[in-house]
Amino acid sequence: MIRASYLMETPLDPQAVAEMMAGEQSSGTFVRVAGETDALRARYSARVAEVTILEERECPTLPSAYLDRKAVSGPWRRVAVEIDYPEDNVGVNLANLAATVAGNLFDLGEVTGLRLNRLALRPEYRDCYALPSQGIAGTRATLGVSGRPLFGTILKPNIGLSPAQTADLVDQLCRAGVDFIKDDEIAGNHPHSPVRERISAVMDRVRRWREQSGRDVMVAFNISDEVDAMRGHAEHVEAEGGNCVMASLNWCGLAAIQSLRASTPLAIHGHRNGFGAFSRHEALGIGMHAYQALYRLAGIDHLHVHGMGGKFADQTEEVAEAARLALQPLGQTDDRVMPVFSSGQWAGTLPQTLEEIGNADIMFLAGGGILAHPDGPAAGVRSLRDAWDAIQANEPLDAPGRPALATALDFFGGR
Template sequence: QLTTITDKRLKQISAKVFSANEKSGIIKIAYPSELFEFGNIPQLMSSIAGNVFGMSLLNNLRLEDINFPNAYIRAFKGPKYGIPGIRKLLRVYKRPLLGTIIKPKLGLDEKEHAQVAYQAWLGGCDIVKDDENLSSMKFNKFYSRIAKTINLRDKCEKETGEKKIYMPNITAECDEMLKRAEFVKKVGCEYAMVDVLTVGWSALQKLRKENEDLKLVLHAHRAGHAAITRNPRHGISMLVIAKLCRLIGMDQLHIGAIVGKMEGGKKEVQGIGEEIEHKFIHPNKKQHVLAENWLHIKPMFAVCSGGLHPGKVPALVNALGKDIIIQMGGGIHWNPRGSYYGALGARQALEATKGGFG
C-alpha cells in the first residue's frame, strides 16, 4: 500500500469499472476528469492507452471507444471548415466530391506529376491528392512540385469554370511540416494533407494551432492505422482514431471504402462515418460505440479510397450517402486511354448516380 497518498484521496482519483460483460469481454471504465490535462491528446493516450497494453498478465486488450465529457470537448476547436466549409469552397452542395491520388505512388518528376493532376482535373475530378509516400524526393522536390501543380490547377479552373483542389502532402518533421504548410498557403493552395499517425498527436495539434492563421483545409490520411486497429482483439479501434482527429480539428479523414480493397466492414465504416459527421451519437452495443455529444465541433468529411473504380460508385453512395469524398487512384490512372478519360468515366459514373442527390 502506498504511503505517499491518503486512502481518501486515492479513492477520489481512482478509475472505476462500472460495467463488465464476461461473455463479450467488454469492460467500461470511468476515469475522473481531473486525471487529464484538457487539450493534451498525448497525455490522454498515455493515460488510457499507454503502459496498460504492456502488462504481462494481459493476452489481449483493445480500446474500442472513448466518451468525452463536455468540458473536455470544449478545450478543442475541432475542424476549421468541416463539411459545410469544404462544400462552400468547392461550390458543390448536392453530390459527393470526386478525387484522385496521383499514381504511381513514386517515380514521377515534378512536371510529370503536375501534368497527371491537370489531366485528372480536366476530366472531371474536383480534388487531386499526393500519395502518402510522396514528400520531397531527389526526383520530385516538394517546393517545385507544388508550384508546378498549382500553376496547372489555375489553368484548369479557367478552362473548366470549376473549382479545383490540390491536396499536397506536407508530412515531415514538425518544423519542416509547418514550413511546408506556410508555403502551400503562400502559393495559393487551400489544402494540406498529413499522415496523422506517423507525425503523431503532438505534431497534429501543433499544425491545427498554426492553422488558425494559415486557414488551410486539413486532410487526415491514416497510413499505418492497421498496425494498431486491424486485430479485433487487440489495439485501438479506428473509431477512436477518427474521434481524436475530429476533436483536434482535421477537416477530412480517410475512413475506408466498404467496396474497395482496404480492410473494414460495412458496419464499421458506416459507424466511423456517422461518428465524424453527426453532432449526436447514440450508443450501439453491437458496434461497441458509446454515446457522444460533439457540441460546437464541426462535422468532418469522410473520404473513401482504396481499390475503387467507376463501377463501384453506386454501391458506395448507397451505403454512405452524398457527404463523402470518393478518391480513386488506379481506378482512374489505369485507364488505357489515360488519366483524362479515367477521370471522365469516374465523373460520368457519379453524375449517373446523381439522381438521388436532389
C-alpha cells in the same frame, strides 16, 4: 468524466483486473503508496463502471511472462470493460489523454488481449480542443460543390515524377473535371521531387485552371515530416494559393497534427496509413471509434476510411462504420469531418458506398478508376458522375445512355 470502453482478455478475476487497470491509469499502482490518501483517491481515481464477461477461450491470444511465472492457466475470459477517468486527470492535453486511456494498459501482465474500442467525451470537453478548419461545409464551399460526393483521385505514378511532370499530370486531371487530387502517402520530400518545388509547380497549374475555368480544385500535398518542416511546407502551400495539406497521422502523431492545426488555416487531409497495425486483430489495439475521436481532437478536416470492396482487408461494415463515425458530431459545434473513400474504388463501388452510409457528404477517390479508364481520365471522372446520375434517377448502372460508365463497367467490373 471520460469513458473508455475496452475488450479485455484475462485468466484472472475480470473485476479485479479491471480495478487494477483503473488504478494503474489514474492515482495509483499495483499497491497503495504513501500519500495516496482517501481524499486523493476520491477525486482522481478512475472508476470501473461495468464489467461484462462475453466468452471463455481455451487458449490465450497473447503470451504473458507474468502469468507464466505465476503458473496461471485458463480459461481465458474475454470481457467488456467500461472505465471512467476524471477530466481533471488530463486537463486539455491530447497526448496525455491518449496515455491515460491507453498507455501501459497494453503491456499489463494480467491481460492476454486488450483493445480500446470506444472513447466517449462530454461535448463541452471535446470543444476545449481544436476544431476542423474547414470540415465538410468548408471543403464544399471551397470547391463550390453541393448535393453530391466530391470526386477525386490520387497522383499515380506515386513516385518517380519530377515536379514538372507532376504539374503536367495535375493539369490533365483538372481538365478531366476532378474536384480533389492528393499525393500518395509515400510521396514526400524526395531528391528527384523536392516538396516545395512540387508545390510551386502544381499550384502554378491550379491557379491557371482557376482563372480559365472559374472552378477550383483542391490538392492535398503530402507534407508529412517533423513538426517545423510541416509548418514551413504548409506556409508555402498557403503562399502559393493552395487550400489543403495531407499528413500521415500515425507516423506524425497526435501532437504534431495538433501543432500543424494551430499553425495553418488549410484543410488537413488525415491519412490513416498504418492503422491496420493498431486495429486489425479483434482482441488487440485501438478500434476506429476511439482512433477517430483522438485525431478529430487534433483538428483534422478529412479522414480516410478505406473503401467498399477495395483492396484492403476491411469488412464492408467496418468501412461504413468508420464513415458514419466521421459524420457524427463529437461536440456542441459542427465538428464533423469528411470521410474519404479510397483503395480500389471506381464507379461500380459508388452505389454500395452511398447505400451503406446514407449520406453524400463524402470524398470518393478513384486512382485507377479514373487514371486507368480505357478512354482516359476525363472519361473516368465522367463514369463517376454518370454513376451518381444513375443512382439519383434510381436506374441501374448499366442503363443505356452513359457510355463512359458502360466502358468502366466492362473494364473494371471483372477485376
